[in-house]
Amino acid sequence: MARTRVAQVFHATVSGYLRALSPTSRRFWVLVPVVGALAGIAAVGSIHLLALLERLAWGHQEGAGSLLEAARAVSPARRFMVPVVGGLILVAVSLVQRGNGAHGTSAILEAIWVRGGRVQLRRATPSAILTLVAVSLGASMGREGALLMFGAAAGSALARRARLSPDQHKLLVAAGTAAGFAAAYNTPIGAALFGLEVLLGGLALELLGPLIFASITATLISRALLYDHPSYQIPVYGLIRPREIVVYLALGVVVGLLAALLVWTVDTANRVAARLPARARPLLPLVAMTLVGAVGVAYPELFGNGYYTVNDALVERVPLAMLVTLPVLKLALSSICSGFRVPGGLFTPTMFIGGLFGGAYGVLLARLFPHTVGPSGGYVLVGMAAALAGSTHASLAAAILLFELTGNYSLILPLLGASVLAATVSRRLVPESIYTAPLERRGLSLPRLPRPPWMHEAGVRALVRAHPATVPPGAPVDELALKLAALPDGEPLFVVDDAGRLRGAIRPAAIGAAIADQPDLSLVVAADLAEPVPTLSVDASLWDATRRALRGGVERLAVISPREGHRFIGTIAASDVLDRARRE
Numbered sequence: 234m235a236r237t238r239v240a241q242v243f244h245a246t247v248s249g250y251l252r253a254l255s256p257t258s259r260r261f262w263v264l265v266p267v268v269g270a271l272a273g274i275a276a277v278g279s280i281h282l283l284a285l286l287e288r289l290a291w292g293h294q295e296g297a298g299s300l301l302e303a304a305r306a307v308s309p310a311r312r313f314m315v316p317v318v319g320g321l322i323l324v325a326v327s328l329v330q331r332g333n334g335a336h337g338t339s340a341i342l343e344a345i346w347v348r349g350g351r352v353q354l355r356r357a358t359p360s361a362i363l364t365l366v367a368v369s370l371g372a373s374m375g376r377e378g379a380l381l382m383f384g385a386a387a388g389s390a391l392a393r394r395a396r397l398s399p400d401q402h403k404l405l406v407a408a409g410t411a412a413g414f415a416a417a418y419n420t421p422i423g424a425a426l427f428g429l430e431v432l433l434g435g436l437a438l439e440l441l442g443p444l445i446f447a448s449i450t451a452t453l454i455s456r457a458l459l460y461d462h463p464s465y466q467i468p469v470y471g472l473i474r475p476r477e478i479v480v481y482l483a484l485g486v487v488v489g490l491l492a493a494l495l496v497w498t499v500d501t502a503n504r505v506a507a508r509l510p511a512r513a514r515p516l517l518p519l520v521a522m523t524l525v526g527a528v529g530v531a532y533p534e535l536f537g538n539g540y541y542t543v544n545d546a547l548v549e550r551v552p553l554a555m556l557v558t559l560p561v562l563k564l565a566l567s568s569i570c571s572g573f574r575v576p577g578g579l580f581t582p583t584m585f586i587g588g589l590f591g592g593a594y595g596v597l598l599a600r601l602f603p604h605t606v607g608p609s610g611g612y613v614l615v616g617m618a619a620a621l622a623g624s625t626h627a628s629l630a631a632a633i634l635l636f637e638l639t640g641n642y643s644l645i646l647p648l649l650g651a652s653v654l655a656a657t658v659s660r661r662l663v664p665e666s667i668y669t670a671p672l673e674r675r676g677l678s679l680p681r682l683p684r685p686p687w688m689h690e691a692g693v694r695a696l697v698r699a700h701p702a703t704v705p706p707g708a709p710v711d712e713l714a715l716k717l718a719a720l721p722d723g724e725p726l727f728v729v730d731d732a733g734r735l736r737g738a739i740r741p742a743a744i745g746a747a748i749a750d751q752p753d754l755s756l757v758v759a760a761d762l763a764e765p766v767p768t769l770s771v772d773a774s775l776w777d778a779t780r781r782a783l784r785g786g787v788e789r790l791a792v793i794s795p796r797e798g799h800r801f802i803g804t805i806a807a808s809d810v811l812d813r814a815r816r817e
Contacts, residue, residue, distance in 0.1 A: 257396075257397060257398055257401065258401075260395045260396075260397065261395070261397055261401045261404075261405065261443075262443075264391045264392070264395055264397075264405060265405070265408055265443045265446045265447050265450075266446060266447065266450045267391060268384070268387050268388045268391055268405055268408055268409040268412060268447055269408070269409075269412040269446065269447035269448065269449070269450030269451045269454075270450050270451070270454060271383075271384075271387040271391075271409070272380075272383060272384030272387055272388075272409050272410075272412035272413040272416060272447070272451045273412060273413075273415075273416040273450060273451030273452070273453070273454030273455050274454060275380070275383035275384065275387065275413065276380045276383065276384075276413050276416035276417045276451065276455060277416065277454065277455060277458045277459055279361070279365060279376070279379050279380050279383065279417075280376075280417065280459065282362075282365055283365045283368065283369055283376055286365060286366060286369035286370070287300050287303065287369045288303075289369075290315050290318075290319075290369055290370050290371075291303035291304060291306075291307060291311075291315065292306075292307060292311075299540075299541045300369075300536055300537045300541070301533060301534060301536065301537075301541040301542060302541075304371070304529065304533035304536050305533050309530045312526065312529050312530050312533060313526040313527060313529070313530050314526065315370050315371055315526065316370055316371035316372070316522040316523070316525045316526035316529060316536075317519070317522060317523050317526050318370060319366065319367055319370030319371060319372060319522050320518050320519035320520070320521065320522030320523055320575075321519060322366060322370070323363070323367060323518035323519070323522065323574075323575060323576075324515055324516060324518055324519045326363060327515045327518065327574065328515050337364075337377075337378035337381065337382070337576075337577070337578050337579075337668075338378070338381060338410075338431065338432075338578065338580075338668045339668050339669070339671045339672055340352075340382070341381060341382070341385045341406070341410055341432065342431075342432060342668055342669065342672060343672055344385065344389070344406060345403045345406055345407060345432060345433070346403075346774070347672075347772055347773065347774060348772070349399055349402060349403070350388075350389055350392060350399070350402035350403040350405070350406045351389055351393075351402075352382070352385045352386045352388075352389035352390075352406060353386070353389075354386040354387070354389070354390050357382045357383065357385065357386035358383070358386065360379075360382060360576060361378070361379035361380075361382045361383050362379070363576050364376065364378045364379040364382075364576040364577050364578075365379050367518075367522075367575050367576050367577055368537050368538065368577055369537070370522070371522070371525055371526065371529060371536040371537060372521075372522060372525060372537070372570055372575045372576075372577055373525050373535050373536070373537070373539075373563060373566035373567045373570050373582060374537075374538065374567060374570050374571070374575060374576070374577020374578060374579070374582060375538040375577055375578035375579060375580045375581035375582055376417070376537075376538055376577070376578065376581070377414065377417060377418075377578040377580045377581060378576060378577050378578035379578075380413040380414065380416070380417040381410045381413050381414055381578070382413075383413055384409035384410045384411070384412050384413030384414070384451075385406050385409050385410045385413070386409075387409045388405040388406040388407070388408055388409025388410070389402070389405075389406050389409075391405060392405045392406065404433075404440060404443055405443070407428045407432045407433055407440075407443075407444060408428065408443045408444050408446075408447035408448075409447065410428060410432060411424045411425050411427060411428030411432075411444045411447060411448050412424070412447040412448050412450065412451035413451065414427060414428075414448075415447075415448035415449075415451045415452045415455070416451035416452055416454060416455035417455070418464055418634075418637075418638060419452060419455060419456065419464055419637070419638075420452075420464075420633075420634050420637035420638060421445070421448040421449050421451075421452040421637075422445075422448075422633055422637060423630055423633040423634030423635075423636070423637045423638075424444075424448045424452075424634075425441060425444040425445045425448045426627070426629055426630035426633055426634075427625075427627060427630040427634065428444045428448075429441060429444060429630070430625075430626075430627035430628075430629060430630045431625055431627050431630065431666075431668060464540075464638045464639075465543070465544055465547055465638055465639045466544075467544075467547040467548055467610060467614070467639050467641065468548065468608075468610065469641055469643055470607060470608060470610055470611035470614060470641055470643060470644055471607070471611070471643035471644060472607065472643070472644070472646075472647070473605070473606065473607045474605075477605065477606060477607060478646060478647055478650065480598060480605070480606055481611075481612070481615050481644075481647035481650065481651050482647070482650050482651060482654055484591055484594055484612060484615055484616060484619060484651055485615070485619045485650060485651030485652065485653070485654035485655045485658075486654050486655070486658055487594070488587050488590065488591065488616055488619035488620050488623060488651070488655050489619065489623045489654060489655035489656070489657065489658025489659045489662075490658060490659075490662070491560075491586065491587065491590060491620065491623070492583070492587070492619070492620050492622075492623025492624045492655055492658075492659040493623065493658065493659040493662040493663045494564070495564055495568070495583065495586060495620070495623075495624055495667065496624055496659065496663045496665065496666065496667045496670055497663055498564060498565070498568040499567075499568045499571050499572060499579065499667060499670070500665075500670045500671075500674065501568075501572070502568045502569055502571060502572025502573065503571070503572040503670075503671060503674065504572075504674065505572065506572045506573055506574065507674075514574070517573035517574050518573060518574050518575050520573060521566075521569050521570045521572075521573035521574075521575050522570075522575065524566065524569060525566055525570065528562060528566060532558070532559065532562060534555070534559055535559065535562055535563055535566055538581035538582060538585070539563065539581065539582065539584075539585035540581065542559065542585065542589070543584060543585055543588045543589070543613070543617070546588055546589055546592045546609075546610070546613045547588070547610045547613050547614065547639070548610060549592075549608060549609055549610050551589070551592060553593060553596050553597075555589075556589050556590075556592045556593035556596060557593050559585075559589050560585070560586045560587075560589045560590045560593075563582060563585050563586050563589075564586050567579060567582040567586075579624070579667055580621070583620045583621055583624050583625075583667070584617040584620060584621060586620055587616040587617050587618075587619055587620020587621065587623075588613045588614070588616050588617040588620070589613070589616075590616050590620070591609075591612040591613050591614070591615055591616020591617065591619070592609045592610070592612060592613040592616065594612050594616065595607075595608070595609030595610075595611065595612030595613070596609045598612075611644055611647075614635060614639060614641060614644060614648070615635075615644060615647050615648055615651045617635055618631045618632050618634070618635040618648045618651060618652050618655075619631075619651040619652055619654070619655035620655070621634065621635070621652075622651075622652035622653070622655045622656040622659075623655035623656055623658065623659035624659065624666060624667040625656075625666050625667060625668060626656050626659065626660050626666040627656070627666075628649075628652040628653045628655070628656040629649075629652070631652045631656075632645070632648040632649045632652040635648055636648060675770055675795050676768055676769045676770035676773055676793070676795070693769060693770070693771055693772075693773050693774070693778050693792055693805055694771050694772075696778075696805050697771065697792045697802055697803045697804070697805050698803050698804050698805065698806070699802065699803040700803065701727055701803055701804050702716055702719075702720055702724070702726050702727065703726070703727045703728070703729045703801075704716060704726060704727075704728055704729075704739075704759045705728070705729070705730065705731070705759065706728055706730055706736055706758065706759050706760035706763070707758050707759065707760065708728075708758060708759040709757075709758060710744065710757050710758075710762075713726060713739060713744060713759055713762070714744055717739070717740075717741050717744065725738035725739060725740050725766070725789070726738065726739045726740075726759075727739075727766075727791065727801065728759045728760060728763040729801050732798065732800075733797075733798070733800040733801055734798065734799055734800065734801065735766070735768065735791055735793060735799075735801040736759075736760060736763050737760075737763025737764050737765055737766060738763060738764060738766045738791070739759060739762045739763055739764070740764070743762040743764065744762070766790075766791050767790050767791065768790065768791045768792070768793050769790045769791070769792055769793070769805065770792075770793060770794070770795055771792050771793065771794045771802050772794075772795070772796075778790060778805055789804050789805070789806045790804065790805050790806075791803075791804055792804060792805055
């Protein structure tokens, strides 16, 4: 009787396990700790560079051990001028190195889901350094964008050299990103969960191992070279009585509304900036940094990521007036900085906004119900987690991150409950997170449902139908009628201007309506009859195309190229994707 060979599940040694893997998988697992180590070293170097830049910008004031203390110690004129100088630097760089794509975590998401995990180190490094320059000079942003980008770029470079499979390439980029996060904030578990929920879009256990392994490696390096304690040193807060959890859950709901407002405000600032004339856009960082300087004269707490202000709020050293005022100003300034192309992250500004709002909530409740609620520092902590969960839609990662950042396990139940409620409320009001909204605005939708691999590996470019029928905006009605008559039934006629940008589409029914409404057709041109059409980026995947077509209830989508000034490329039809599916 023939024996059935059973795959070995357990191995006596790690080397035995590695020998049982395929050569590609073996290279992948060897590279996981390597990318963790590189991300850890880059994070440590970035933190030291940030400290150096802050000392150069704000001066060596006696007793000024932080950006906040240094800013308070200098004159009001210097508080205003340092951010303005930062804005001038950003303008100078933007004139040399143009780009209108996503940055920070959004750029990493785009790399993983749209570009096959490709993150170019030569572009990521200057961008990361510029982020550190901006934050050190007062930009109301977080430093984490630089640290995550270094890790992602290291993972992508190693994956290309080792010729890993596309899925392994993406996973190594996510592992490098999580490792940079873990090293910067001393949060290995939370960083791995952040990578799963935010970057990979789920909680698949088979993906957790590489992220945990890389995060542990990076955290060990960070603890050896920087510190080995929670980022925030606070008292142990806990529930005074079990029913207090209801008050914390109510905070989660309210902060969920605040998080939705933050996502909407950041997205609105980006949309406003995109509508401005192209000549004005390079000056936007200077406008944003000038606003930061003007507000920072009175409120230096708004400079940088706000770490020290949050730390003061956690130990109840921030007065109620500031707890109410600072979150509003931080939300406005961080949104303007993000929309006006000041590089940086929104992770720590989000914690600032949620934490101080939670502190104000706790102080007010303590005055109304002095024997019912605990210290306001506990509400600061839960507000931070809820704001993160509401803005990123990653509730588990947010709760665990705040547990690791503070080492406070006593409030784990309010942390989890408030985070879930905040994410639920925010997602209901604003479907996109603070990281996916920039991609959605550019026509890139990340997958949220199980889908065949070819649908996210193949791009729209492969199936785009180039050279559709077009007319200029000034084309007369008789020309439109002739061109529409020559097209297949239901095929639209696209209106494209001299710069190649799509102005809309004309269907036969529009001609009939024009004849009925306008007796003198010589006054009617193509631009008058053009109707808006759903568009899709040429860099999007076929999964994006399918979702966009289903959501809009249309058969055909117009394809544009954001990298070429939103030039009209062609069209893609849902039937084209179905034909591809039949061949797979």
